Amino acid sequence: MTNSSEQDFDSEPVSDSDNLPDPGLPRTATSAVTGIGIGAIAQEIGLTKDTLRVWERRYGFPQPMRSAGGERLYPQEQVTKLRLVKRLLDAGHRPSKVLGQSIDVLQQLAESSGVGQDAPDAELDHLISLLRASAYEDFRFGLLKRATRDGLERFVLDVAAPLSARVGNAWAAGSLQVYHEHLFSETIQSTMRALMRPLSDALRGRGGRPRVLLTTLSGEGHGLGILMAEAMFTLSECECVQLGLQTPLHDIVDAVTAHNVDIVALSFTAVLPAQSIANGLADLRNLLPPHVRIWVGGSSPALRRKFSDGVHHIAGLTPIEETVADWRESTML
Structure with a gap:
């Protein structure tokens, strides 16, 4: 920090x-x-x-x-x-x-x-080489093949997250350009949405809790992290309300009321300054009803700081299932 x-x-x-x-x-x-x-x-x-x-x-x-x-x-x-x-x-x-x-x-x-060091995975390395060579159709096919074989959870944890890190590291080193990253983001997001759709449709209207609203604050334009979180919440049988990116605070509050939301989930990269994140979370906390919790995650170093009550940092994608289970247990007491 x-x-x-x-x-x-x-x-x-x-x-x-x-x-x-x-x-x-x-x-x-x-x-x-x-x-x-x-x-x-x-x-x-x-x-x-x-x-x-x-x-x-x-x-x-x-x-x-x-x-x-x-x-x-x-x-x-x-x-x-x-x-x-x-x-x-x-x-x-x-x-x-x-x-x-x-x-x-x-x-x-x-x-x-440890910046730029990736766990060995020849298949992911091959996907990066296809992206670098602008072999777009082969890249899309390889990604879809892996998604079909692995299923949603394993695709998110073993492909989407580490592949995103590889792309970021290659971009930082100058071996991938911005248009490569945009192609990657578009392809992996469309693949994840296709995997999620049947389960999301089955969950809709069941009245399952918690009901989770997912978005980013104004100024945070990176959406892959919040989409990966949505996949993990969906696998935990949460009903998700996806608002997209860069939602103004008052619109978040209105959506919480309209959809009877229990949890607001936010993702942060290092795009926003630490103080902007702290101020935005404090303002949102004051605007929301006390029973609505705020869960935050992402790669921003600002998330290492201690936040006020009602704002909880989830360190990674894997702990989402356990955090949801804890919420359910606490609401039944």
């Missing part, structure tokens, strides 16, 4: 504009300079524009070039390093400890921290 001053590193006010000259940055007098713009970088890597600007001033990295119009442009080698930095931050490292290091040092740190 980072300390409070670095948890909020991307909330520092920024006064300079990407459209204004900055004499302190490398620049070119021509329009021939090439690189990736700050907006594309922020979206691709999952960092805010303000975060990149603050790192630039505070730590001296990244060091973008400037176009003739004054826009920040990031060379490919800096993009590669930013991907690796992001993975290390997700693993709990501090910005001040990693941003000044070379790529070689960061790769060594990643290896010693």
Whole structure:
């Protein structure tokens, strides 16, 4: 867990504009300079524009070039390093400890921290190679074959979760591009929904409890984690209400009332700053009735902190079944 001053590193006010000259940055007098713009970088890597600007001033990295119009442009080698930095931050490292290091040092740190190390699975490695080679139909077929053979639970735990980690690690290393990741997400989500549909349809209307509402808060645009959680809740015979991504707090509260929800399940990656997660959960807790519980999970390091009563962190997908059983037992007392 980072300390409070670095948890909020991307909330520092920024006064300079990407459209204004900055004499302190490398620049070119021509329009021939090439690189990736700050907006594309922020979206691709999952960092805010303000975060990149603050790192630039505070730590001296990244060091973008400037176009003739004054826009920040990031060379490919800096993009590669930013991907690796992001993975290390997700693993709990501090910005001040990693941003000044070379790529070689960061790769060594990643290896010693377990970042990018995957359990051996030749079949998953083959799927990644198909994705990297843009063999899309073969990739889809391989994924569907594994899903058909394994069933929903084993597919989620043994394929979807570790394959997602492999894709993220390959993307951070620069061996997969954003469009590869988008294809992966679309394919694995459609496969999981197809597996879940018969069971979800059978559960609907049975009156089984708990009734679980699944979504993400505003600013959290990654949906694979909440979909994997939905699969595990469905296998635990919960009736699930899926709201999609980035639902405003008051809409969550309205949906809880309309669907008689017992639990709000939220997923977080490291896209949102720690303080934003804490504030969002505190606000939601205050808005919801006391008997409605909030369960959170995901890869964000911010989830390691202690939350207020009524907010429970589920560390992984496997504990969902036991947590649901505990809820049922507690409501019967």
